[in-house]
Amino acid sequence: MSLTIGEISYTNILPFFYYLNRDQLKKDDVRFVPQVPSQLNQAMAKGLVDIGGISSFAYAKNDHAFTLLPNLSVTTYGKVQSIFMFSKYRIDQLDGKRVALTSSSETSIHLLKIIIEYFYQKDVSYEIVEPHFERMLNEFDACLLIGDDAIIANRQKQNGLYVYDLGEIWYKETGLPMTFAVFAVRNECIKQQPSKVLKIYEALVESKKRSELHHYQPMIKDILLTHGGIKDFWESYFEQLCNDFGKQEQKGLLYYFELLFKLGYLHKPIDHLHVWNPVMQY
Template sequence: MSLVIGEISYTNILPIFYYLNRERLNDLGCSFVPKVPAELNDGMEKGEVDVGGISSFSFGENWKDYELLPNLSISSPKNVRSIFLFSKVPITQLDNKSIALTSSSATSVNLLKILLKKFYSLNNTYETLSPNYDQMMKSHDACLLIGDDAIRTKKHASSDIHCYDLGSLWAQFTHLPMTYAVFAVRKEALKNNSQVIEELYRQFQVSKQASIKNEFKDVIHSIQKNMGGTTQFWKEYFQGLNYDLTNKHIESLRLYFDIANELGLLNEKVEEIKLWNPSEFCQSV
C-alpha cells in the first residue's frame, strides 16, 4: 500500500529529510507532500497524509489517533530564531491590543496565546491572516510570523519594532525546551505499512545524524541557493535547534498541552503521548 509522507516546507526540518534515499522510499510506495504546517495538520487529520512532521498542537488535538516517532522533533532549548512576535510596543504594553496571527501554524499561534495570557496576564484580540508582514501590521499592533517568513522579516525589520523570540520566552518562564513540531504517524498506517514506516524511520535517523555530524554544511549550502544568508547565520540557526524527543521534551509538551486545555485552546486534556516502537511494542509516557 502507498504511504503519504508530510514534509514541512520550512528550512528548520530540512536536516531530517536531506539525506533520505527518496528513490528507495518511492519504490516502497512512499510519496512526499511538502506543505506549510497548517496544511499538513489538516491532511493528517483527514487521513490524506499518513506520517510526517506536524505541529505539536495538532498532535494534542488528535492524540487518540496518532503515535509519535521516537527521538524526532523540531525543538529549541532557548531561541528558535524563526518564530517571532513583531510589536509596535513593548510586550508588557500589549494588553487589549490587536495581534495578527500567521495562517501557517498551530503550535506557534497557541504558544503566543499561552505566553500572553498565562505568563503576562494580557488580554488580546486576534485575527488570522496570510503571512505578509506589511499587511498584518497595517491594522494591528503586532503580528506573529514563523519559519522562513519570520527569518526574512527579521532581517529587514525596522529598528523601532520590538521583536520577541517565542522559544526564548517559553524557556524564560518554564526552563524547558519548546517542541514546535513532532513526527506523527496515524495508527491505521502503522497497521498497514509497519515495515515501510520502519524503513522511513531508520532513514530519518540517518539523515538527522548525518546533518549533525557535518555541522549542517550540506543543508546550509542548499538553503543559501534559495534564501541567501551568511554561513555563520545559518550555522548559528541550526545550532540553536534540537531534533530529539527526550523526557524533557515530553515534560514540556505535557505542560504546553495542559495550559492550552486550561485556557480553552484544546477542547480536552491530552491523557497520553504514545511513542511508536520499531519492535512493535508501544511505549506510553
C-alpha cells in the same frame, strides 16, 4: 499499498529529509507532499497524509488517531530564531491591542496565546491572516510570523519594532524545552504496514544523524542559494535546534498542553503521549 509523507516546507525540518534516498523510497511506493504546517495538519487529520512532521498542537487535537515517532522533533531550549512576534509596543503594553496571527501555524499561535494571556496576563484580540509582514503591521499592533517568513522579516525589519522570540520566552518562564513540531504516523498505518513505517522512520533518523555529524554544512550551502542570508546565521540557527524527542522534550510538550487546557484552548487534558516503540512491533 503506498504511504504518503508530509514534508513541512520550512528549513527547520530539513535535517530529517536532506539525506533521504528519495528514489529508493519512491520505489517502495512512498511519495512526498511538501506543505506548510497548517496544510499538513489538515491533511494528516483527513487521512490524506500518513506520516509527517506536524504542529505539536495538531497532535493534541488528534492524539487518538496518531502515534508519535521517537527521537524526531523540532525543539528548542531557548531561542528558536524563526518564530517571532513583531510589535509596535512592549509585550507588557499589549492590553487591548490587536495581534495578527499567521495562518501557517497552530503550535506557535497557541504558544503566543500562552505567553500573552498566562505569562503576561494581557487581554488582546487576535485575527488569523495570511503571512505578509508589511500588511500585518499596517493593520495591526503586533504580528506573529514563523519559519522562513519570520527569518526574512527579522532580517528586513524596520527600526523601532519590538521583536520577541517565542522559544526564548517559553524557556525563560518554564525552564523547559519547547517542541514546535513532532513526527506523527496514523495508527492504522502502523497496524497495516509496520515494516514500511519502520523503514521510513529509520531513514528519517539516519538523515538527522548525518546532518548533525556534518554540522549541517552541505545543507547550509544549499540553503544559502535558495534562501539567502549569511552562513553564520544558518550555522547558529541549526546548532541551537534540538532534533530529538526524549523524556525532557516530552515533558516540555506535556506542560504546553497542560497550559492550553487550563486556558481553554484544548477541550480535554493531554497527560500522556503515544510514542511508538519500533522494537515492540516484532
